[in-house]
Amino acid sequence: MSEAVSERTCLETRLRQIGRERYHDKHPFHQMLHSGGCTMDQVRAWVINRYYYQSRIPMKDAAFLSRVDDPMLRRAWRSRIGDHDGTAEQEGGIVRWLKLAEAVGLDPAYVASTRGVIPAVRFAVDAYVRYVREQSLLQAIASSLTELFAPSIHKQRIAGLLEHYAFATPAAIDYFRHRLEEAPRDVAFALQWVLEHANTPAEQDAAIAALVFKMDVLWAQLDAIWGGYIDPGHIPPGAWQPSEGVIL
Amino acid sequence: MSEAVSERTCLETRLRQIGRERYHDKHPFHQMLHSGGCTMDQVRAWVINRYYYQSRIPMKDAAFLSRVDDPMLRRAWRSRIGDHDGTAEQEGGIVRWLKLAEAVGLDPAYVASTRGVIPAVRFAVDAYVRYVREQSLLQAIASSLTELFAPSIHKQRIAGLLEHYAFATPAAIDYFRHRLEEAPRDVAFALQWVLEHANTPAEQDAAIAALVFKMDVLWAQLDAIWGGYIDPGHIPPGAWQPSEGVIL
Known part of the structure; x- marks a missing residue:
């Protein structure tokens, strides 16, 4: 094995190790959600905040x-925007998420307004957008590699929601089925790019740091939901109160 | 006519007046180019710099x-990126511009490298990208309204190039034919948005200022080409020297 190939394998191993240690499938909120332990209001809190x-x-x-x-790099990346915002052919992830919102009894217009989002969720997500705007292209791409670990959590979620919640019809959770197809395609490209462009130890450490940063962004959202709606259940000022925007 | 409608008509009139006064179809370079007065090296200088x-x-x-x-606004705007970068169905404006480069005897890879671009052109274009990144959404959209005046210059250019230059086959100047279709669709949306969202006198003045800014960005590029390659013909350090990247 050449030195370059060996270094790439080593970087990929380090990246995957971060997933095993820090991906938000380990967060107790997801374990509670997927095993049917959430009340409908806790599911709604997740749907509202995750929409942001x-x-x-x-x-x-x-x-x-x-x-x-x-x-060419722009063109390879651009389909991600269409996956979420929709194209002439398909509605896109944002519309699909709003169908999930409706299925859990929320007014999609209320969810889309993002009015009830917990400020800590907003800070974490905004930090991600700013990170991608400001850090190196290598770090911007490496921060997307949480998608390496997404298919597994999406499969658990689809199975867990269908098993435990009455709202969870295949149509209601169509968002996750689509992500099962989209995420692996996207992440294969991104991983390849990172492995090819992170050549020095400093670049490899930067890629690792970017993935850790993104793991933190995902984890912080669930911590905020947990604190606001589960334990201790102190809803921050301005965040969603369980009666708001409920249509069922 | 209601007051709102009357104000919109007035803003549209002001925007169109700026085009009559400042659009780069008035620049002597375009008059020279379209009437067959440019040498091949002057055409090449334009192709190289305009590529940027x-x-x-x-x-x-x-x-x-x-x-x-x-x-929905993102989705309406997104097709512009595909028009330039290409889609699964069509090659896009950047590839078409590189075909023009080849037709005028330039190595497309040299043009795509942007190595020979005049620094003043780079400054002007970079200022435009920064403007759209930093100013209000209204100003960002209003700055795109130079496209109101593009079909007329593209028609003159297609006719002028075909009449006066041997390189100008329909395939070579396909870029401009496509822009004749794309620009009117884009600008109709942008104009409507500006007229609907520029409601106060301050907002209307901001829209006007944005369009003037963009006119300046276009004009500055031609001034730099004129100074470097026509009169006085002092090519700035680092800018294209007429032997570089020529393949014919």
Whole structure:
């Protein structure tokens, strides 16, 4: 094995190790959600807050595109925006998430307004968009590699929601089925790019740091939901109160 | 006519007046180019420098998208990036511009490297990308309204190039034919948005200032080409020397 190949394998191993240690499938909120332990209001709190993350992902990807001067790299990345915002052919992830909102008894217009989002969730997500706008292209791409670990959590979620919650019809959770197809395609490209461009130890450490940063962004959102709606259940000023925006 | 409608008509009149006064169809370079007065090296200087503008437009549009939190506005704007970077169905404006480069005897890889771009052109174009990244969404959209005046110059250019230059086959100047279709669709949306969102006198003045700014960005590029390659013909250090990148 050549030295370059060996170094790439080593970087990939380090990246995957971060997933095993820090990906938010380890967060107790997800274990509670997927095993049927959440009340409908706790599910709603998750849907409302996670919408904010969904809604900012296309802005994050556009911020990335705006810094790329290679038309081919832009073109390879651009489909991510269509996956979320929709295309002439398909509605896109944001519309699908709003269908989930409706299925859990929330007014989609209330969710789309992002009015009830916990400020700590907003800070974490906004930090991600800013990170991609400001850090190196290598770090911007490496921060997307949480998607390496997404198919596994999406499969658990689809199975867990269908098993434990009456709202969870296949149509209601269609968002996750689509991500099962989209995320692996995207992350294969991103991982390859990172492995090819992180050549020095400093670049490899920067890629690792970027992935850790993104893990923190995901984890912080669940901590905020946990604190506000589970334990201790102190809803921060301005965040969603369980009667707001409920239509069922 | 209601007051709101009357104010919109007035703003549109002001915007169109700026085009009549400041659009770069008035620049002597374009008059020289379209009437067959340019040498091949002067045409090449234009193709090399204008490529830099073309290549930054998708980055400008992505910078805009990255600031828009309305998925529908993002979706309406996103096709602009595909028009330039290409889609699965069509090659896009950047590839078409590189075909023009080849037709005028330039190595497309040299043009795509942007190595020979006049620094003043780079400054002007970079200022445009930064403007769209930093100013209000209204100003970002209003700065795109130079496209109101593009079909007329593209028609003159297509006719003038075909009449006066041997390189100008329909295939070589395909870029401009495509822009004849794309620009009117884009600008109709942008004009409507500006007229609907510039409601106060301050907002209307901001829209006007944005369009003037963009006119300056276009004009400055031609001034730099004129100074470097026509009169006085002092090529700035680092800018294209007429032997570089020529393949014919």
